[in-house]
Structure formats: C-alpha cells, structure tokens
Amino acid sequence: MAASSAAAAPAKSFEEGRTLQQELSSPIILADRVIKLAQDAESTRPECSDLANQTDRLSQLLRSTVRLASSNQSLYERPVHRIVSEVTKNLEKALTLVKKCKKHGSGVLRQVFAIATTADFRKVQGLLDSSIADMKWLLSIFESDEANLAMPPIASNDPILAWVWSYIATLHIGQLKERGDAANELGSLARDNERNKKMIVDEGGILPLLRLLKEGSLPDAQIAAANALSNLGTDQERVQIIVHEHGIPIIVRTLADSPTKVQISVANLVAKMADLDNVAQEEFARENVIKPLVSFLSMDTVLDDLKIQDIPSLIQKKKELGGKPRSLNNYSSLNSSFSSHSDGSSRGGHHKKEREVESPEMKLKLRVSCARALWMLCRKSLVNSRKITETKGLLCLAKIIESEKEELQLKCLMTVMEVAAVAELNPDLRRAAFKTNSPAAKAILEQMLRILQEESDPAMLVPAIRSIGSLARTFPTRETRIIKPLVTKLGQRDVDVAVAAAIALGKFACPDNFNHLEHSKAIIEFDGVPPLMRLLKSGDQGQLHGLILLCYLALHVGNSSALEEVRALNVLETSARSFLSQHPDLREIFAKAIHQLTLYQAGGHPHRPSHAM
Structure with a gap:
C-alpha cells in the first residue's frame, strides 16, 4: 500500500452534504461485490476463496465503524476519511482482480487478457491485509479512552501522523484526565518542530483543545490545552485559525474565572496571540480582556493615588x-x-478566595503573565490602549513600576511605553489619558523621571525615555523637569540609551511640537550640545537621530554660541554630502538648518552680535 503518499497528502473531504455513514456505505457495497465475484470464481482460481475471506473481515470492520459513527455524534472523522479512502482504493483493485477470474468465452485473445497471476493475488492480498490492520487500529482509537500509539500501515512512513490522530481522537471522546494527557502530548509534539504544528492544525487539533480549555472541572487539563494552543500559535496563520474557531471568547472567559495556575497559562496564550496578529488584538478588545488582566495585575497593589x-x-x-x-x-x-468590575465577567469571583490564599510565587507569576499580555495587547492598538486608561490601568502600572522589581516592573514599563506610543499618534487618547492634571498621567511621569534619575540598566532606561518622547506634545513649558534628565542620558555610554534620548529630544524640538522653541532653548541651556556631538560619532543610528536633533536646534536657536563653538555648520555641511544619498527625505530639513546657521555663524552674517543667543 502507498503508505507514504497517504500519510503525506491531506485528506480529501467527503462529498458535501453527505454524512459519515453515507460515505462508509460505498466501500461496504464495494466489498459485497468483491465477495460475490470471488465466490463465483472459486472454481477457476482457488486464491479467490482467501480473497473473499479477507474482504469479508474488512466488510465487518467497516460495518462496525458505521455503528460507531451512528452512536457517537462527536466522532473524530479525520482519520476515518483518510483510511476509508485508502480502503476504497484497495477494494477497487480487488474487484478488478476478481473480474479477471470470471468465466469468459472461447476467444484466445479474451482469455489472454483475463489472466490473473499469482503475483497479482499476493499484491492485492497484501493491500487488503493493510486495510484490515488500518481499520482495526481506527476502531481501537475510538473504543478506548487512552491514545493508541500502535502504528497503522497507512502511517508506517510517518509515525507522527498516527500519534496525532490518536491524541486528537482522545481529545474528542476520552475521559477528562486522558484528554488532558493527550493535550500535553500534542503540546510536546508542537514544541518539537514546525511540521508537527502544521500537521496538528491540519488534522483538526485546534477545536478539541479549545473545548478542553472551556471545561473548568480539571485545571491540569485546562493548562495542558492552553499550553498546547500556545505551542501551536507561533505564527499569524495559526493564530488566525484559533480566532476563526471562536477561540477568543473561550480564552477570555477561562482567564476571568479559573484557578491561578490556569490563568497564568491562559494569560501567556493571550500574550502570544496578541503579539502575532492584530486581528486577535481587536477580538480580545471586543471581549474586554483588558479588565480581567488589569484586575489580576493590581491584586495586592494599594492604589493610594x-x-x-x-x-x-x-x-x-x-x-x-x-x-x-x-x-x-x-x-x-x-x-x-x-x-x-475589572474582570469583565460576572463569574470572576468564583476563584477569588483561592487567589487570596495563593502563594506569593504563584501570584507573582500571574501578575507577570498579565503584564506581558497587556504589553502585547496595547502594541499599536488604539482600542486596547484606550481600555487600559478606562480601567485605571495606568495608575496601576505606575504603582507597580514604583514598588516592584525585575520582570514584573519591566513588563509594566513596556506596557506604558506602548500606550504612550499609541497616544502619540492619537490626539484624543493623548488628551484624555495624559492631560497634565490627570492623576494617572502625573503618576506615570513621576515614575519615568525616577527611572531616568535612579536607574542604570538600559533595559529600563530605553522604554522610560521612549515613553517620555511619545508624550512630548503634552508637556507645557512650565514643566521644567523633563529636558534635563533626557539631556543627561544623551551623554550615556550605552548607544541605545543615547539614541533613545536623541529621538525623544527630537520630538520635543521638532516643529510640530507647539513648544518647540522653548524646548530647544532648554536643551541648549542644559548643555545638550556637547553630548550630542559625541553621539554623532557613535555609528549610523546615533548619527542619524543626532543629526536630526541638531537640525532642529539649528532651526530654532541657530544663533546659539553653543552651536558655533562646536562648528555645527561645518558638521551639517559635511554630513549632508555623505548622508543625504541614503536619507533623501531629510534633504529639506538639512537645507533649512544649514541656511539658518549660515545667517549667524562665522562667514555667514558679518553683523551677528557675539553675545547672541
């Protein structure tokens, strides 16, 4: 039998509108024809008797499958399609063979073409033996609670296929514990390689995993399902399959009302799906996943503000x-x-008492998982970012950044950075969530400034700097605490920190910022030019963003002696020759900056006052 082709090729769907029982009737009818013709031809070929007996055993197995399908509406059909399709092909070959054994007329030519050799019988008998073994294996996976890891002939060249079929069948009809074990095994297979992931999804593994996740009677089984879905959902296409199978509502309900250890796995699943697919992000927003995440993140946090x-x-x-x-x-x-009201579900209190007595380690794991999920959900998502601000999430994030350390603190900081980045592009959100008299906005700013002043880890400094930069348009000129710490970080040895500071300061000094003139003067006043010039020597990224900031300063405070002292005009002229070929979009701003400096610096404007600023 062509086991390799059967195992590798996707199963052909049964005819649309026909039930499984109707499809199984075709090979049964075919088997009956083979048996009748074989019995009629026994006198001419004794081998036909053995062929009839094999076909009869196969027919009985097919009938047993029909009875099973009639009594079990949740029967896993995928292996049935594949195996019955192969059985049908083998029965057709058997029918062709026994037809050759019919009594024919006396014509010599007719007798020659009707000859069936012993080798032909051996080949067909081998195919029927394989089909019998396949059908016995098929029935075994439906008649036992546990997965059958024996190897049917149809999957002899691809044992993973048989395992996948067996595990998914157990997910459909097994007892709860066995279903959890099968989910664990599928998760392990999915973790191994991409081919296994594709096979599990192609063979219909997503839907029974979601059903198992939905059932709340055995937490370990739910964890196994959530972990398996996480291992499968490692690319956008497979995440979208989970979405299309209506998995988002199930995931959110499970998150809102489950034991802590289940919520950890489910929150990790939310994070992975949101990271890979913006459609999943929007569907999670529709199901209001932000509320339970913020609620669990804020447990044990006193929101004094x-x-x-x-x-x-x-x-x-x-x-x-x-x-x-x-x-x-x-x-x-x-x-x-x-x-x-923060968990988005009336069922959210079922496990509240359990969480109250949960160990600090488990609570921390849940909070870290929720923080990562919020981070991924808010990335480039206006609706999720807005929901965070509507649930007092910003205040909660600020408090955790202040009081916690390490992974939880960092993931909350990354969430703030993403919300700020979205607010930068959306004036309504920026005005609503980050207005200067807002308690949440004040709390966030305090923590960003504290990080700039107290932290030395680039992993913390960069998102804090980016957050401040994204909110550059919200700061009035009377808010004098912002520019100086950014200028200080402009001189950092770590290039990533220095570049982040240059980008942030550029957003303060760019012409689109209403207060660009005052901010530019403040950068000069806090001695930002010398570290800026050092940044220009740090490499491509540092040079690019450093030059942009230098252009803004030249445009707004070109008469500054600080720019003249570092020969900013020569720097821009020299850089323009080598840089604009790679960045032609900067040509206009370079030209304006050079023109402005030419008016004030030596050789450009002979009547410039030496004390001009």
Whole structure:
C-alpha cells in the first residue's frame, strides 16, 4: 500500500452534504461485490476463496465503524476519511482482480487478457491485509479512552501522523484526565518542530483543545490545552485559525474565572496571540480582556493615588447623575467596586478566595503573565490602549513600576511605553489619558523621571525615555523637569540609551511640537550640545537621530554660541554630502538648518552680535 503518499497528502473531504455513514456505505457495497465475484470464481482460481475471506473481515470492520459513527455524534472523522479512502482504493483493485477470474468465452485473445497471476493475488492480498490492520487500529482509537500509539500501515512512513490522530481522537471522546494527557502530548509534539504544528492544525487539533480549555472541572487539563494552543500559535496563520474557531471568547472567559495556575497559562496564550496578529488584538478588545488582566495585575497593589486624587471626580460624577455624594470614608467601597468590575465577567469571583490564599510565587507569576499580555495587547492598538486608561490601568502600572522589581516592573514599563506610543499618534487618547492634571498621567511621569534619575540598566532606561518622547506634545513649558534628565542620558555610554534620548529630544524640538522653541532653548541651556556631538560619532543610528536633533536646534536657536563653538555648520555641511544619498527625505530639513546657521555663524552674517543667543 502507498503508505507514504497517504500519510503525506491531506485528506480529501467527503462529498458535501453527505454524512459519515453515507460515505462508509460505498466501500461496504464495494466489498459485497468483491465477495460475490470471488465466490463465483472459486472454481477457476482457488486464491479467490482467501480473497473473499479477507474482504469479508474488512466488510465487518467497516460495518462496525458505521455503528460507531451512528452512536457517537462527536466522532473524530479525520482519520476515518483518510483510511476509508485508502480502503476504497484497495477494494477497487480487488474487484478488478476478481473480474479477471470470471468465466469468459472461447476467444484466445479474451482469455489472454483475463489472466490473473499469482503475483497479482499476493499484491492485492497484501493491500487488503493493510486495510484490515488500518481499520482495526481506527476502531481501537475510538473504543478506548487512552491514545493508541500502535502504528497503522497507512502511517508506517510517518509515525507522527498516527500519534496525532490518536491524541486528537482522545481529545474528542476520552475521559477528562486522558484528554488532558493527550493535550500535553500534542503540546510536546508542537514544541518539537514546525511540521508537527502544521500537521496538528491540519488534522483538526485546534477545536478539541479549545473545548478542553472551556471545561473548568480539571485545571491540569485546562493548562495542558492552553499550553498546547500556545505551542501551536507561533505564527499569524495559526493564530488566525484559533480566532476563526471562536477561540477568543473561550480564552477570555477561562482567564476571568479559573484557578491561578490556569490563568497564568491562559494569560501567556493571550500574550502570544496578541503579539502575532492584530486581528486577535481587536477580538480580545471586543471581549474586554483588558479588565480581567488589569484586575489580576493590581491584586495586592494599594492604589493610594486613586484614593487621594480621584474621589472628588467620582463624587462630582455622582452629583451629575443625581445621586447624593457619599462620605470619603466610603472609598473602600469605591475601590472594591473597581475590583469587582475589572474582570469583565460576572463569574470572576468564583476563584477569588483561592487567589487570596495563593502563594506569593504563584501570584507573582500571574501578575507577570498579565503584564506581558497587556504589553502585547496595547502594541499599536488604539482600542486596547484606550481600555487600559478606562480601567485605571495606568495608575496601576505606575504603582507597580514604583514598588516592584525585575520582570514584573519591566513588563509594566513596556506596557506604558506602548500606550504612550499609541497616544502619540492619537490626539484624543493623548488628551484624555495624559492631560497634565490627570492623576494617572502625573503618576506615570513621576515614575519615568525616577527611572531616568535612579536607574542604570538600559533595559529600563530605553522604554522610560521612549515613553517620555511619545508624550512630548503634552508637556507645557512650565514643566521644567523633563529636558534635563533626557539631556543627561544623551551623554550615556550605552548607544541605545543615547539614541533613545536623541529621538525623544527630537520630538520635543521638532516643529510640530507647539513648544518647540522653548524646548530647544532648554536643551541648549542644559548643555545638550556637547553630548550630542559625541553621539554623532557613535555609528549610523546615533548619527542619524543626532543629526536630526541638531537640525532642529539649528532651526530654532541657530544663533546659539553653543552651536558655533562646536562648528555645527561645518558638521551639517559635511554630513549632508555623505548622508543625504541614503536619507533623501531629510534633504529639506538639512537645507533649512544649514541656511539658518549660515545667517549667524562665522562667514555667514558679518553683523551677528557675539553675545547672541
């Protein structure tokens, strides 16, 4: 039998609109014809008796499969399609052979073409033996709770296929524990290589894994399903299959109301899917996954700032709605209201008591997983970024950045960076979430500045600097604490930090920023030119963003003595010759900056006052 081709090729779908029982009827009818013709031809070829017996055993197995399909609506059909298709081909070959054994007329030519050799019988008998073994294996995976790891002939050249079929069949009909074990095995296979992942998805493994995740009676089985889905969802195409199988609502409901160890795995799955596919990001937003994530992230975090600064606005809102303002002593009820609604589900309290007594290590793992999920969900997503601000998520992130360390702190910082990056491109979000009198915005700014002043790790400094840069348009000129720490980081030895500072300062000094003139003067005032000139010697990225910042300073404060002292005009003229061929889009700003410096620096404007600034 052509085992290799059967194992490698995708299964052909049964005819549309026909049931599994109807499809199985075709090979059964074919088997009956083979048996009848073989029995009629026994007198001419004794081998036909053995062929009839083999076909009869095969027919019985096919009928057993029909009975099984009739009694089990959730039967896993994929291996049935493949094996029955191969059985049908082998029965057709058997039928062709026994037809040759019919009694024919006396014509010599007719007798010659009707000859069936012993080798022909051996070949067909071997094919029927293989089909019998395939059918026995097929029935065995449906009649046992556990996976059958025996090797059917159809998968002899590809044992992984048989394992995948067996594990998925167990997911469909096994007991809960065995289904969890099968999910673990599929997860292990998926972790091994891309081919296994594709095979599991092609053979229909996604849907039963989602069903297992949905069932909440055995946490270990749910974890196995979530981990298997994570191992499968490592590219955009497979993530979209999970989405198309309506997996997002199941994932969000499981996250909202499950034991902590299940939530950790599910939050990791959310992070991976959101990282790979923006459609998944939007679907998660539709299901309001942000609320449970923020709720679990904020457990054990006291939001003192909310207590102090947000209660007046909450009371005012109550007045506007026609209610009587409550005493400030009722803050605890407000805070508990925030918590009870933050998981996005009325079922979210089922495991609350379990979480309260959970070990600190497990709580930390959950919070880290939630922080990573928020980070991935907010990346380039306006709707998720907005939802974070609507759930007091920014205040929670600021508090965690202040009080926590290491991985949790960093992932919260990365989330802030992504929200700020989205706000940079969306004025409405920027004004709503980062207005200067907002408690959340103040808390975020305080933590970004603290990191710039106290941290030395580039992994922390770069996202903090980028966050401030993204919000450059929100800072008024009276906010004088911003520019100096950025200028300080412009002189960092770590190139990534210095480049991030140059980009951020460029956003403060660019013409699109309403306060660009004041910010540019502040950069000069805080002695930003010398470290900027050093950055220009650090490599391509440092040179590119350093030159852009230098152009902005030349445009707005070209009469600065600090620029003249470092011969900024010569630097720009020299750089323009070598740089603009690679970056022609910068030609206009270079020309304007050089023209502005020419007016003030030596040789350009003979009547320039020497003290001009």
